[in-house]
Amino acid sequence: MFAQVIVDVAAYPVDRPFDYRIPEKLATVVEPGSRVKVPFGPRHVLGYVVGIVSQTDVPPNKIRAINEVLDLEPVINAELLQLSKWLKHETICFEIDALQLMVPSALRAKYEKVAHMRVERPQLDMRLQAIFGTKQTVDVKQFEKAGVLHLLKQAVTAGAVELENIVKQQGKVKTIRMVKVVEDVACLQQIQAHIPAKARKQIQLIEWLIPYAGETLTPAFICDEADVGTTVLHAVLERGAGEFVQQEVYRDPFTKDVAQTTNLQLTDEQDLALLAIQKKLDQQVGHTFLLHGVTGSGKTEIYLQAIEQVLAQGKQAMMLVPEIALTPQMTERFRSRFGDAVAVMHSGLSTGEKYDEWRKIQNGEVQVVVGARSAVFVPFTNIGLIILDEEHESTYKQEDSPRYHARDVAIWRSQYHQCPVILGSATPSLESYARAQKGVYTLLTLSERAKKQSLPAVHVVDLRAELATGNRSMFSTALVEAMRVRLEKNEQIVLFLNRRGYSSFVLCRDCGTVVQCKNCDISLTYHRHQENLKCHYCGYEEHVPSTCPQCTSEHIRYFGTGTQKVEEELHALFPEARVLRMDVDTTSKKGAHEDILEAFGNKEANILLGTQMIAKGLDFPDITLVGVLSADTSLHLPDYRAAEKTYQLLTQVSGRAGRHDKPGQVVIQTYTPEHYAIELAKAQVYAPFYTQEMANRRRSGHPPYYYIALVQISHEDVMLAADYAQQTMYWLQARLPHTVQLLGPTAASISRLQNRYRYQCLIKYKIEPSLIPTLHALISHYRAEWIKQGVQLTIDLDPSMI
Numbered sequence: 001m002f003a004q005v006i007v008d009v010a011a012y013p014v015d016r017p018f019d020y021r022i023p024e025k026l027a028t029v030v031e032p033g034s035r036v037k038v039p040f041g042p043r044h045v046l047g048y049v050v051g052i053v054s055q056t057d058v059p060p061n062k063i064r065a066i067n068e069v070l071d072l073e074p075v076i077n078a079e080l081l082q083l084s085k086w087l088k089h090e091t092i093c094f095e096i097d098a099l100q101l102m103v104p105s106a107l108r109a110k111y112e113k114v115a116h117m118r119v120e121r122p123q124l125d126m127r128l129q130a131i132f133g134t135k136q137t138v139d140v141k142q143f144e145k146a147g148v149l150h151l152l153k154q155a156v157t158a159g160a161v162e163l164e165n166i167v168k169q170q171g172k173v174k175t176i177r178m179v180k181v182v183e184d185v186a187c188l189q190q191i192q193a194h195i196p197a198k199a200r201k202q203i204q205l206i207e208w209l210i211p212y213a214g215e216t217l218t219p220a221f222i223c224d225e226a227d228v229g230t231t232v233l234h235a236v237l238e239r240g241a242g243e244f245v246q247q248e249v250y251r252d253p254f255t256k257d258v259a260q261t262t263n264l265q266l267t268d269e270q271d272l273a274l275l276a277i278q279k280k281l282d283q284q285v286g287h288t289f290l291l292h293g294v295t296g297s298g299k300t301e302i303y304l305q306a307i308e309q310v311l312a313q314g315k316q317a318m319m320l321v322p323e324i325a326l327t328p329q330m331t332e333r334f335r336s337r338f339g340d341a342v343a344v345m346h347s348g349l350s351t352g353e354k355y356d357e358w359r360k361i362q363n364g365e366v367q368v369v370v371g372a373r374s375a376v377f378v379p380f381t382n383i384g385l386i387i388l389d390e391e392h393e394s395t396y397k398q399e400d401s402p403r404y405h406a407r408d409v410a411i412w413r414s415q416y417h418q419c420p421v422i423l424g425s426a427t428p429s430l431e432s433y434a435r436a437q438k439g440v441y442t443l444l445t446l447s448e449r450a451k452k453q454s455l456p457a458v459h460v461v462d463l464r465a466e467l468a469t470g471n472r473s474m475f476s477t478a479l480v481e482a483m484r485v486r487l488e489k490n491e492q493i494v495l496f497l498n499r500r501g502y503s504s505f506v507l508c509r510d511c512g513t514v515v516q517c518k519n520c521d522i523s524l525t526y527h528r529h530q531e532n533l534k535c536h537y538c539g540y541e542e543h544v545p546s547t548c549p550q551c552t553s554e555h556i557r558y559f560g561t562g563t564q565k566v567e568e569e570l571h572a573l574f575p576e577a578r579v580l581r582m583d584v585d586t587t588s589k590k591g592a593h594e595d596i597l598e599a600f601g602n603k604e605a606n607i608l609l610g611t612q613m614i615a616k617g618l619d620f621p622d623i624t625l626v627g628v629l630s631a632d633t634s635l636h637l638p639d640y641r642a643a644e645k646t647y648q649l650l651t652q653v654s655g656r657a658g659r660h661d662k663p664g665q666v667v668i669q670t671y672t673p674e675h676y677a678i679e680l681a682k683a684q685v686y687a688p689f690y691t692q693e694m695a696n697r698r699r700s701g702h703p704p705y706y707y708i709a710l711v712q713i714s715h716e717d718v719m720l721a722a723d724y725a726q727q728t729m730y731w732l733q734a735r736l737p738h739t740v741q742l743l744g745p746t747a748a749s750i751s752r753l754q755n756r757y758r759y760q761c762l763i764k765y766k767i768e769p770s771l772i773p774t775l776h777a778l779i780s781h782y783r784a785e786w787i788k789q790g791v792q793l794t795i796d797l798d799p800s801m802i
């Protein structure tokens, strides 16, 4: 028998299965989905078995055998093997990269280079001898640390030392030492009879152990409860009353206990939505719902009650949330309802914790997973429901290969398992809402907040007018006044600094104008070095104007502020206010998010100042004011989704105010109050925004009317990068039908990254079955030459940022 193995080497020439002979003794162990160690060229690498066949084209004298199987049970099941094939095809990635998504990082290969001594010790250089010590084999890192790599290399050339790559089996299972008491009570009694009377404590311990015959207990428990010391325990075990055993345990990612909660009485709207979902749960069909509920409408309660039914059917449920900022509050709500049936999966966990959560899922010990994007791949085998909360969030799209969208994967799995998917949001993505309009998804609507509270009152402050009155600070008079009132009443304030991505633009502070591309409907990006403005869609560029093209003001300049600067100004304004800052700087430490939110929840601060991280998910009763320092930043991103993202952000962050009993207020500061995204976020209505934005997309030929694919070429040499991008463009032009539009090549929005120049071509198309095959063909046509020339290519179908 032969195993088809995808090896752990991400490169085009090896992106296919290789055949290996399965040695006799492993015949029953190797299965599709097993990890194996195989020889590959001169090395050993890890690989995944993707198939077992009885014949191979590899000649008998060439075929090599599997060295080792790393798992007794396959780590990737049949469904996930099929899913990785689909990902490879749809997202155009290496199969190995797709397979790696299916296992926790602890099970991915780690390689270690070791040096073997091949001669008698005295024949080696003294310094090498010192490092080998008494050992024959030593990690190469030791030589590196000692600064003698050059000596090691000489020894290797001379044949005195041999180097080897070792595949490290990671995924350490945590064990603890336990005591297993013998099963036979008579045996215990016999031991007791033989203990000398003066060893009173030992007799006492045996007495205590008798009711526990056959059980496994922790040493601490025994010593505490039986009131004996460890020496007594050891003595009794020596006499044969039991033995020490190692028992596997899970690392516990939960630091707090949570109180149990029960179902809330649903509102009529919640009830209707839940009924529709329950109907599909009963029918057991793959079906997608879009749950559009205003902020604070109680979407989570619907998720919880739907999951309850899934569990009652004996099935499993997946709850995806966009990022870790959301997870602590969210997991708590889930654990308070489903207790130990819940596993969590997010980037805040250690490798070991992630591995343990994954094993609980693999072993069928939990039925609910709450997790970020990658949790969409958990190895549940009987899925009853998949939920994507905040479905519009761009973090659901992975930016590196495999460039998948969790929504697509969720829907694929729902088809496989014939179960419903719920996409939930207060501000659905245009794509999803359009699908719901067409009837591809079923739309469920919650138009009111759960406790019938009104949505907060929103005030828009025109920063141009503010400037005209001589106020040059980041805080408008209205915002300062609103904050003063909250601080007096000891209510809480959320201040949101809208900073997204790396982009910057040039804005006129008098009239709010941001220079746009003449060809595309997007803002031009400011490049400090050349002092010019560029369009990353079509390549148009111009010099930074010295006066505003609209109003001829000279107050036209680069725009952007950091949270730190805001904090300083805040202290100057309100020296007595306690401020918590939440941004990338203050949250880099593990658990920092959680700590900041907890402190704010405990009212240890009056003001929470932060970036995108604080826009969603917060549910605190005392937040009555939300201030948006500048709505413009995201509005002028060089991105066709800029207006949509701004609308979503403003609506989400506004939704943090007044969720409970106290009414909320929102102050949005902007240089462009007349922009529809801001006006409609102020009005807090979705449908008009959708209509207007769809009209714009149709006019400018952007998604969801067209699909977009992005082909990026990079090289250290700027001319070569441009040349190859041009070549790629010609090649595609010659093969794709005329209905497909090709734009570019242009410099990418980050035109140079890690010393590589990046050029891109944009492909716009309707439905084009030939596109993916053509892109695959492009790769096979050029790959040999590209590898030789050091060209790198990435393809992103449906890029979230261009």
Ligand SMILES: Nc1ncnc2c1ncn2[C@@H]1O[C@H](COP(=O)(O)OP(=O)(O)OP(=O)(O)O)[C@@H](O)[C@H]1O
Pocket: 264, 265, 266, 267, 270, 293, 294, 295, 296, 297, 298, 299, 300, 301, 425, 426, 450, 451, 616, 617, 618, 619, 655, 659
């Ligand atoms: N039927 C109900 N009766 C009473 N309170 C409810 C009900 N449903 C939800 N709530 C409460 O209303 C508040 C808002 O609910 P939830 O956080 O689920 O809203 P959401 O729709 O997810 O909001 P967002 O999109 O803004 O995060 C919560 O405090 C929740 O406990």
Ligand SMILES: [Zn+2]
Pocket: 508, 509, 510, 511, 512, 513, 548, 549, 550, 551, 552, 553
């Ligand atoms: Zn102007």
Ligand SMILES: [Zn+2]
Pocket: 517, 518, 519, 520, 535, 536, 537, 538, 539, 540
């Ligand atoms: Zn343009």
